[in-house]
Amino acid sequence: MRGTRTLRNVHERIVQAPAETVGALVDRLATPDDALFPTPVWPGMVLDRPLAVGADGGHGRIRYRVTAYEPGRSVRFDTTGDGLGAGWHRFDVEPLGPGRCRISHVLEVTLSAGRFAFFKLAIEPVHDTMVEEIFDNAERAVLGSLPHPPARRPRRALLVNRLLWVRPTGVPVPADARLLHAAFERPDFTDAWRIPLAPGMPRDPRAWRHLLPFTERGAEGDELMLGEDASHLDFRASVLVDDDSVTLATAVRLHSPYGRLYFAVASRVHPYLARRSLRRAHRRVAFAVRPAGERNARAAAQDS
Structure with missing residues (x-):
C-alpha cells in the first residue's frame, strides 16, 4: 500500500x-x-x-x-x-x-x-x-x-x-475513610482523588506514607491518616487502599478570617497539587516493587 x-x-x-x-x-x-x-x-x-x-x-x-x-x-x-x-x-x-x-x-x-x-x-x-x-x-x-x-x-x-503514567480521577470521599470522617465534625472543604493499582503494587497504606510530608495521625485497617494543625486551619489527608485503587482524600477546617482568605487562594491550586502528589507517589511506589519474575518465582518452580 x-x-x-x-x-x-x-x-x-x-x-x-x-x-x-x-x-x-x-x-x-x-x-x-x-x-x-x-x-x-x-x-x-x-x-x-x-x-x-x-x-x-x-x-x-x-x-x-x-x-x-x-x-x-x-x-x-x-x-x-x-x-x-x-x-x-x-x-x-x-x-x-x-x-x-x-x-x-x-x-x-x-x-x-x-x-x-x-x-x-x-x-x-x-x-x-x-x-x-x-x-x-x-x-x-x-x-x-x-x-x-x-x-x-x-x-x-x-x-x-x-x-x-495513569492520572488520578476525582471521586466522592469514600465512606471507608473512617478516620477522615471522624477527624472533623463539619469540615469546610473535602475532596478525593483515586488512581488504580497495578499488579504487584502494595496494598498496605503504610507503603504510601511519604505521599505527603505531614505528620502521621493514625492508621486503621486500610487507611492511613496524615495531617497538620495551625492557627488558621487544620488539615487532614487520608490514604485509603483497597484491592483495586489508592485514594487520597483531604479535609480542611478553617479557624479565622485569615484562614478563610488563605484557603480561598490555596483551594485553587490544591486539586492540582493533590493529583500531582498522588501520581508521583504512585509511580515511585511502582518503580520500587520487586520484578514480576521474583514475585512469581514460586509459581514458576511449581510448574517446572
Missing part, C-alpha cells in the same frame, strides 16, 4: 532452563501470577478470558486478539483497532537441548509513514525495554536470579513512561 511501511522488530534470548519451564510462563500471560509482563512499571497484559484463541485484550493502548496458541510453545496476537496498526506480535519458546531454550518475541506491523516515524521515535524504546524486561523476568522466575545486569531503561523510554 502506498505511503505505508512494514516494521519488523525481533528480540530473542537463550535461557539456561528447559523449554517446558519457560513455556509454562508464557501459558500464564495475563493471569494474576503472570511472571513475565514487567508490571507495575509498564502496563500489564489484560485478556477477557484465559489465554486461548479468540481471547481479546491488550496492554496499555495497544489492543489485540489471540489468533494462534500452542500451549508451552507459542502464542500469536493480531492487532485490533487503531492503537498501533495492522499486524501481529508473538512469543515463541524453542527447545535447544536438555536444560536450554530460546525465547523470542517478534512484532510485525504495517504503519503509515507518520505512524512509522512516531513508532521509531517514541514507541520503539518502550517496546524494546518491555520485551527485554520480559526476558529478564523469565530468567528470574526459572533461575532464581539474573545471570547478568538487568535490561537498561533508556531515557526516552522513561520519558514516555512518565508522560503516559
